[in-house]
Amino acid sequence: MTWGHAGGHGGTPGGERILIALGGNAMTAPDGSATPDAQAAAIEAAMARVADLAAAGARVALTHGNGPQVGNLLIKNQLAAGVVPPVPLDWCGAQTQATVGVMIMNALERALAARGAARPVSTVVTRTLVDASDPGFAAPAKPIGRYFPEAEARRSMALGQVWKRFGDRGWRRVVASPEPQEILDADAAAVLLEAGHVVVAAGGGGVPVVRADGALRGVEAVVDKDLAAQLLARRLEATTLVIVTDVENAMTGFGTPQARPLHRTTVAELTGLAAAGHFAGGSMGPKVEAVRRFVAGGGRRAAIASLARLGDAAHGKAGTVVES
Numbered sequence: 001m002t003w004g005h006a007g008g009h010g011g012t013p014g015g016e017r018i019l020i021a022l023g024g025n026a027m028t029a030p031d032g033s034a035t036p037d038a039q040a041a042a043i044e045a046a047m048a049r050v051a052d053l054a055a056a057g058a059r060v061a062l063t064h065g066n067g068p069q070v071g072n073l074l075i076k077n078q079l080a081a082g083v084v085p086p087v088p089l090d091w092c093g094a095q096t097q098a099t100v101g102v103m104i105m106n107a108l109e110r111a112l113a114a115r116g117a118a119r120p121v122s123t124v125v126t127r128t129l130v131d132a133s134d135p136g137f138a139a140p141a142k143p144i145g146r147y148f149p150e151a152e153a154r155r156s157m158a159l160g161q162v163w164k165r166f167g168d169r170g171w172r173r174v175v176a177s178p179e180p181q182e183i184l185d186a187d188a189a190a191v192l193l194e195a196g197h198v199v200v201a202a203g204g205g206g207v208p209v210v211r212a213d214g215a216l217r218g219v220e221a222v223v224d225k226d227l228a229a230q231l232l233a234r235r236l237e238a239t240t241l242v243i244v245t246d247v248e249n250a251m252t253g254f255g256t257p258q259a260r261p262l263h264r265t266t267v268a269e270l271t272g273l274a275a276a277g278h279f280a281g282g283s284m285g286p287k288v289e290a291v292r293r294f295v296a297g298g299g300r301r302a303a304i305a306s307l308a309r310l311g312d313a314a315h316g317k318a319g320t321v322v323e324s
Contacts, residue, residue: 017059017193018240018314019233021226021290022046024065025246026307027100034068043100044107046244049310051111054119054198058314061193061236062104063229066204067144069096070222074145074173078156089144089175090207090218097125097203104200112198121198126185127216128206128223128231134178142177142222143282176221178208180228184216186235193236202232226290234297241294241302242313243287248306250288250320252278262320267296270322288320295322 026046029038054060070092077086087095101123108121136142140162148156153163153171164174183189189201205223209216226243233241249261252273262273270292279285284304291302305312305319312318 015057015059016240017061017236017238018053018242019061019063019229019236019238020050020053020310021229021241021243022062022064022307023243023245024067026244027064027066028068032068034072039069039100040103040107043103044111046307047104047107047111049307050198051108051115051117052311053314054108054112055115055117059193059196061189061199061201061232061238063200063202063225063232064100064104064204065225066093066096066100069100070204071145078152088218089220089222090209093204093207093222094125097207098123100203101125101200108198119196119198121200122192123200123203124185124189124192126183126189126202126206127209128180128202128228129182129184129216130178130208130210130219130221130223131181132210132212132219134176136176136178136221137219140174140176142175143172144175144222145173147172176219177224178219178221180205180223180231183228183232183235184209186232189232190236199236202228224286226286227293230290230294230297230299230302233294233299239300240314241291241299242310242319243290243302243304244307244310245284245287245304246306248309248319250279250284250304254278254280254284265320265322267292267322267324291320291322295324298324300324 028034028042073092105121112118147170150171157163162174163171165171183202189199192199205225205228208219208221208223210219251259252262253259279288287304294302301316301323303313303319303321309318
């Protein structure tokens, strides 16, 4: 795999390939509201930041979270179960990829046009290959959807779902989160990127599929979108991966008096800090692992940063930055 593109290894992202992974907070209101209007406004604001990078000459690809959107569909499943059959989780992933993708396309095209940098934006509804024997399937642990009283959880458990109690907050469904092995539709995204499109792909980590008897089938699981993002970035030969979240930096010693922001770091240091338990498995852990894998696998730079610092993070001047 070749990692250098227009812009080479210089100090600006102009002409380079940048993969931006937007967290779910970039798709909802600051209070977590996921109404259509709240989602549209949040995406509009996020795309203004993305457009600044693309207008400066970067070849940009995007991926995004979809937790709130899938959560809404799961609620509809439950409420309407007596009227229409509930759809499986892989269908929910495909639907939200398309919905969020269209909203991103519309907002980003407007933002690019306003900057005199009009270009096409495309969405690829993407499948992600996982292993049917992944240990996550034997011990589902990824929470999805909202909290419910025990009686409601028991009704869903009778249909074969796995639910877990989270203290006084109530019960929540848990599913497998298997390791992503391959972004199956990345070739289509690569062709579009090469043709000058801004590409949206692997939203929500992609629709998880397994191979069975030589064919692909969807499974009830959720792929971590940051781990999928680093796979997509490597396939698209990106030089830079930026994971956008709701904090300025990853932290060591989080929640303790020794907490400190992590600024510039290395693959070796990240590996050691992760092994020492500094990054929570359900939140910052996958982000740190994604940037670590990307740079260890040949990427030039990766960063974890807030949306407000996206441009600086792409330059390696903000957030938690790891470079080769």
